Amino acid sequence: MTTVAQDKVTPTLPAGPRPWPVIGNLLAFRQDPLGYLQQLQRTYGDMTTVYLGRMPLVFLFKPEYVRYVLIEHPRAFTSREISQPDETTASEGLLTIDGEKHRQQRRAVQPAFHKKRVESYADVILQYTDDALSGWHIGDTVDLTQSMQELTLRIIGKCLFDIDFASQLDALGKTFDEMIGSQAGILDTLFNLRIDNPVTAYGKRLAAMRKMNMSIYTLIAQRRSEAVERNDVLSMLLTTEDGSTPGQLLTDKQIHDHILTFIAAGHETTAIALGWSFYLLSQHPHVREKLQEELRTVLGGRPLTLEDVSKLTYTDWVLNESMRLYPPAWIQGRFAAEDFELDGVHFQAGTRVMLSQWVMHRLPEIWGDPLVFRPERWDPEHGQQVPSGAYFPFGGGPRTCIGMPLAQLEARLILATVMQRFNPEVPANYQPGFNPVITLRPKHSLKARLMPVPAKDDRSTLERRVIVSPTQALDERRGCRTALLDWLSFFRL
Numbered sequence: 001m002t003t004v005a006q007d008k009v010t011p012t013l014p015a016g017p018r019p020w021p022v023i024g025n026l027l028a029f030r031q032d033p034l035g036y037l038q039q040l041q042r043t044y045g046d047m048t049t050v051y052l053g054r055m056p057l058v059f060l061f062k063p064e065y066v067r068y069v070l071i072e073h074p075r076a077f078t079s080r081e082i083s084q085p086d087e088t089t090a091s092e093g094l095l096t097i098d099g100e101k102h103r104q105q106r107r108a109v110q111p112a113f114h115k116k117r118v119e120s121y122a123d124v125i126l127q128y129t130d131d132a133l134s135g136w137h138i139g140d141t142v143d144l145t146q147s148m149q150e151l152t153l154r155i156i157g158k159c160l161f162d163i164d165f166a167s168q169l170d171a172l173g174k175t176f177d178e179m180i181g182s183q184a185g186i187l188d189t190l191f192n193l194r195i196d197n198p199v200t201a202y203g204k205r206l207a208a209m210r211k212m213n214m215s216i217y218t219l220i221a222q223r224r225s226e227a228v229e230r231n232d233v234l235s236m237l238l239t240t241e242d243g244s245t246p247g248q249l250l251t252d253k254q255i256h257d258h259i260l261t262f263i264a265a266g267h268e269t270t271a272i273a274l275g276w277s278f279y280l281l282s283q284h285p286h287v288r289e290k291l292q293e294e295l296r297t298v299l300g301g302r303p304l305t306l307e308d309v310s311k312l313t314y315t316d317w318v319l320n321e322s323m324r325l326y327p328p329a330w331i332q333g334r335f336a337a338e339d340f341e342l343d344g345v346h347f348q349a350g351t352r353v354m355l356s357q358w359v360m361h362r363l364p365e366i367w368g369d370p371l372v373f374r375p376e377r378w379d380p381e382h383g384q385q386v387p388s389g390a391y392f393p394f395g396g397g398p399r400t401c402i403g404m405p406l407a408q409l410e411a412r413l414i415l416a417t418v419m420q421r422f423n424p425e426v427p428a429n430y431q432p433g434f435n436p437v438i439t440l441r442p443k444h445s446l447k448a449r450l451m452p453v454p455a456k457d458d459r460s461t462l463e464r465r466v467i468v469s470p471t472q473a474l475d476e477r478r479g480c481r482t483a484l485l486d487w488l489s490f491f492r493l
């Protein structure tokens with residue numbers, strides 16, 4: 001990589017790879033975003049500037065900087081979009097609103113995520129997991145990526161909005177795929193082209209959004225016309241004040257954007273975390289065996305209940321470790337609302353700042369053996385010391401994922417239930433690859449053959465590879481072909 005004298009371009013931005021005219025570093029970024037970010041960190045260290053077209057993005061790769069942005073100075077950075085929102089952005093959802101509006105609206109829905117309330121969702125989670133698994137039999141091959149998407153979608157619909165999506169899972173799943181998974185072309189990205197046509201990525205996203213919008217507005221209208229008071233997030237939103245004008249309730253557009261944000265953010269991420277966990281377990285029989293041993297000890301063969309969850313410590317470590325290696329949210333961004341300074345470098349208001357879980361969760365100086373899948377590193381007594389800001393799968397500070405308690409409970413219950421009944425075996429030649437769009441999806445769906453869980457002493461399944469080798473990791477990275485820009489354009493960052 002060639003370092004450009006950035007002081008000729010903008011006086012305050014840190015050094016980075018030479019940008020090409022017009023396209024900047026877009027091509028290299030699009031080709032392999034995950035590998036490119038890691039390479040940037042290795043070459044330029046704690047901070048670097050990348051140009052997507054003419055737009056500079058400053059990447060910060062140090063735990064202290066992550067803390068600075070998310071935890072210590074959250075008000076100095078905004079998530080709010082700068083460009084004009086359009087039909088494809090949930091611009092009034094919790095992820096993108098700011099300031100007093102954000103504080104007030106987050107406070108209003110917070111009760112839905114308090115510990116006791118979240119625990120009350122356990123019955124729905126267990127029931128729906130049971131329904132999903134009732135169609136699974138030993139010897140079947142199941143598409144775990146799709147099954148987890150459908151299961152988590154059904155769970156979020158019921159827990160937060162008291163709707164059972166059972167009969168619409170397939171159609172809804174496809175709509176979300178079109179909304180989240182479609183990739184804008186390079187020209188569309190560079191020139192911010194928004195051509196509403198069935199063949200363009202923008203047009204496809206728009207069509208999917210319109211379908212989704214209609215369902216959500218219908219739901220809001222139905223709920224407004226009901227006399228019954230329900231105790232779910234939708235009821236909370238209907239009585240929430242906007243936060244900018246006293247007494248002003250949320251509009252339908254604001255409620256719509258909240259619902260869309262909750263459904264999208266609340267199912268895709270958890271499903272992805274589960275998918276990667278199943279993949280990692282299938283590649284690490286030693287870990288799988290330990291997890292199943294824990295399940296045998298705690299459950300003794302009976303069905304899981306909420307009360308068991310606090311005893312499933314190893315299961316918990318597996319999920320932590322899986323989200324370290326494959327963070328469902330792999331990158332997040334902010335705009336500087338005011339000037340700021342980091343280690344003597346001055347940044348102007350308006351600077352776009354990016355943080356990457358993918359890079360931070362794999363820094364060798366923090367993790368030692370970052371490519372090794374080792375749940376034991378999360379053992380609070382003998383595990384690793386992880387500095388604050390080095391591990392943030394759920395973000396941090398006042399904008400930490402509001403759904404974290406639900407996601408954690410849900411992931412533990414689903415992972416434990418599946419692993420108590422089955423050993424999902426992934427074909428030996430399966431390479432997941434990556435599709436890092438908004439979330440870190442696998443490029444190829446995870447299809448697994450359901451094998452029986454071996455009896456306690458059957459250790460024959462343990463004689464397989466136990467670490468992710470660097471070559472395997474490289475092969476996975478070569479599979480990356482999608483871009484940050486889709487993510488950016490979704491949230492209009």
Ligand code: HEM
Pocket residue numbers: 079094095096106261262265266267269270273327328329332333392393394395396398399400401402403404406407
């Ligand atoms: C494993 C699962 C999940 C992961 C990895 C995850 C990750 C994240 C991250 C990194 C953020 C911070 C984004 C930022 O600061 O820019 C976030 C925010 C958010 N998440 Fe999650 N999430 C998960 C599950 C959920 C669930 C289940 C829900 C819904 C119930 C949810 C709803 C939200 C919302 C509404 C925000 C915005 C919060 C705010 O700005 O106040 N997430 N999530």
